Structure formats: structure tokens, C-alpha cells
Amino acid sequence: MTQSFIVDEAFWQLFPEVEIAFLTAQDIDNHAKGQVPTDLLTTANHVAATKWVPNDPISQNAVVQDWRQAFQQFKTKKGARCAVENLLKRAKNGKGVGTINPVVDVYNSVSLE
Template sequence: MSKFIADDSFFDLFPDAKLSVLLIKNLKNGESPSDLKKILTESNTVAEKYLGKAKFSDNEVVSQWREAYKKFKTKKKARCSIEALLKRVETGNVVGPINAVVDIYNSASLRYGIPAGAEDLDKFVGDMKLTVTEGGDEFYAIGSDKNEPTYEGELCYKDDAGAVCRCFNWRDGQRTMIEEDTKNAFLMMEILNDEKLEALNEALDFITNLSKEYLNADVHRYILSNENREIDL
């Protein structure tokens, strides 16, 4: 059985971090129904509470992740996924629907100010790891036919076939992307310390409930820490 492993190199950088994983199995993906699209629209409005500062980078959700990204090698101007969502909210470029799985985790990310992402579990090759890489891991960004390998010293999610999500939680690759025919998903949310642990648990409840209601899925929930670094997939 394959595993998800957060290795020493990750916890050397972020010893107090928590990594949550939801294994969303036997799901039925597709276009979101109108009620789920409404939840996503409302979530854009909820996210405005994280944007009280005049300067975008001074907002706490943005600033803490920018500091985190200074601790490892990144592609130029790589930003945490939650920053990308909040920038769209700030500029009025509404985060719109993609498919039900993506709409659910984007809604949670916007509402709780925590980065979220998901991959097709059935497309993993071997174990999935969150690790600082030696560089050279194959990576094709969504919509690109150009290989952009990882850097030495980059933090990313990877399996035996290459990088899955670059620069921590910046960008997913097309090999494992969530599609309408995805049946089993690996969904992750990360916090850097316990300050947002309550919000994390609320976000996991939110995703779990919507996944059961709109995806008809079985959901298995885990939180990894420095003391508990791996789970079976």
C-alpha cells in the first residue's frame, strides 16, 4: 500500500506545521449544481475579511505565507495558493466554478484563509511525499507541454514519477489534476502553527459535509504533525 509521507526536510523548515489530508473516495465529480456554485460565490464575499489592510502584502494571511516561502527555493514570483485566491477577491476577479471537487476546496480556502488543493489519488506513482527536493523532478504545469523540473532545495509534493504540486502549494501539475472523471481524491490543507488549528478543523468539517452531500463520497480525515508524519493511502 502506498503512503503519504511528510519527511524530515519539511519539518526542519516548519516544525510546528500541521498537514491535513482528506481522502475523498468513490466520489462523483462533474459540474457543480447551482447550490454549490452559490456557496462558492458567497465564499468570495466571506474572504474579504482577510483583506483589511491597505497594502495587500500586509494582510496577515498573505504575509505569513510570504515569510514561509523565503525558507526554500521557489520559482520566481511563486506565491501560496491562498494568496492567489485573495488577490482575485481584492481585484474583483471572482473565483468561479471549475468542477465540484475544486469548487468545494476553493470555497473552504476562501472562507477559512487556509491554502487547499487536491489531486487524483489514482494517478499517484508510489508514495506521495512532501519534501525538499534534490531538483530535476519532472513537472508539466496544467495546460503546458513544457517540462519545468523542480529546483534543488525546492519544497514540493512529489511521487516516484515527478513533482505533483510545486513550491509547497503553489501550482499543481497536469498529470494528477482533478478532472470530471476523478473517482478518488487526495485533498490537503496546511497551517504553519496551531494558531489556525480551530479554523483548520472547521474547514475540514466544511469540506467533509459538502463532499458527502454533493459528491456522494466517503471521506477519511487525517492531520499530520512532527510527531505523526505518514499515513496509508
Template sequence: MPRFIIEDDFWSLFPHAKIGTVICQGIDNSIRDVEIYEKLLQEAEKEAHTFLSLEEFSGNPVISVWREAFQKFKTKKGARCSIEALLKRVKNGNHIGTINPLVDIYNSISLRYGLPCGGEDIDTFAGDIRLTQAIGNEPFIPLGSDENAPPYEGEIVYKDDAGAICRCWNWREAQRTMLTEKTKNAFLCIELVDETRSDEFHMALKELADLVSRHLGGTVKIEVLDMNNREMAIFG
């Protein structure tokens, strides 16, 4: 039974972080009523403007808090938190296109709450998944590429026994574990580094789970890992 484990070397850098998970089992991610997900994303884009009240993009708190977090470990030049990438597109008037239901759902939550969300296909995992500092030799084929681009030593990554799953914490996903329309079992997560936003974080997790359950069926389970609860069984 795979586990999700957050290692001590992560907590040494981010002792107050929270990682919320939504484990989805037996879902149907092939459901393609595109209009539903386009509307979900369009409404979320409108709400996202509340996080862009300052003229200087990087000065907005949901951006600056992650810029500061990324300065605590070695990152690839130009790597940014996933929520920053989404909000940059909103600021520039570029709509977020639909990809598949799960991705559309978590992107909408990310925009609505100004929090980074991500997801992986559990059935592609090799052993346990860990959030940790990279050794630096983990294989990693990024989405849309076929070339190995391993993380730096000390970079925060999600990884399993076969290599890195997401580089620079939440910057770039791996091709190997990406969510597709064939995904039946999914590991979704929301990450928090700003302690003052704990209420929104828990609301976002609940809404993420509710949307998946309502649109894709299956069963969902929410669990939050923090300094005092560092690992969990993915199933069970």
C-alpha cells in the first residue's frame, strides 16, 4: 500500500507548512462536457482578480509568499510556484483552457483560493511518494518533453522510487505521473505556506473534494499533513 511521506529535510525549511491531500478512487475522468469546465474556469478567473489588487504583480501576497519560499532552496532559474503561473495568465488576459476534468477542477480551485494545487495518477506511482529535498540524480521527464531534466541537489521535490514527480515543489509536473482521461485513482494536493490563510486552505480542500465527487463520481478522502502528522496511507 503506497504512502505519502513528508521528510524531515522538508520540515527543517518549512516547519509551518501544510499539505492537504484529496485521494480520489474509482473516478471517471473521461467525462467531457467541456462547457461545464469552461464555465468553472471562467468564473474562477474572475474571482482570481481579488488576489491581484496591487499594481506590482510580485507584491501581491499570494505571489510574494511563494517567492520567499522558493528562495529557501535551490531552484531552476525562472521557476515559479504554480499559482503564480496561473495568476500571470489571468493578469495578462489569457484564458485558462480546459485539459481534462480533474485538471480543470483543481485549476479552478487554485484560482478561486489563490493556492497552488496539483495532481498525479496514483496508478503510475512506484512505491511511496515523498516530499523532500532531492539528491540531484532523480530521473525526471517534464510534461511535454522527452529529455531527462533531473532536479538540483537540495531542490524540494515530490518523488517516488522511479524518480521525481514534480520539480521545484510545485513548478513542473512529470510526464510519467500526469493525470489523463484514463485516470481512475488520483492524488490531489493543495499547499499552504502562509499560516494566516488556514481557513481558506481547508475550505479549498473541501470544495476540491466536493467538485470531484459531484462531477466524476468515485470516493474522495481528505487528509492534511503538517509538522505533527508527517505521513499517511494513500489508500485505506
């Protein structure tokens, strides 16, 4: 089976330097618990809190500022924040991201780290 990922030309006009990466996971039952190591999110939350958000307020951190600059290019409702900022804020406040399902847990751990 061939799959494709299509990016609209308007995106490249806004972000000509972007690099897009793909991760493919096979043989995952997204309903089965125990496929993801139990410490995956704990470790990712810790890394996020110590590596990516050393400053207060969180909006002053370089990684968050990069995402905010990107979001300003889109027409979003005022105050909309990217998912990464919300994940980092939870980690910094000691309310780390918990388990949801295997695929989301892996995605969140990558986003946090």
C-alpha cells in the first residue's frame, strides 16, 4: 500500500526552510495497554521541564517563541496556543502529561523531548 503526505504550496510560502520528518509504527494495537514503557512519559515530562522550559514565564523560552512565531502566521482565534506549549506548561507545573493510548503516548513523549 502506497501512502502519501501532501503539503499545500501556501505552507511552503510561509515556511520555506521547514524540514518534515516521518515516523512509521507498525503492529501497534492502540487499544492494548502495556505496549509503551511505563516510564516513557515520566521521563519525557522530566526532560521537558528541565531542558525546554528553564525560564518563567514559559512564553519567554526559545522553543515556545519559535512555535508562537509560526502560529502567528496562521489565522487562529486570539490566544490559541500550539500543543507543544500546552504540553511544556503541564510538565513545568508538575502536572505532566499522562497516558492516553499507545500512539498518543509515543507522540506526546517525542513532542516533550
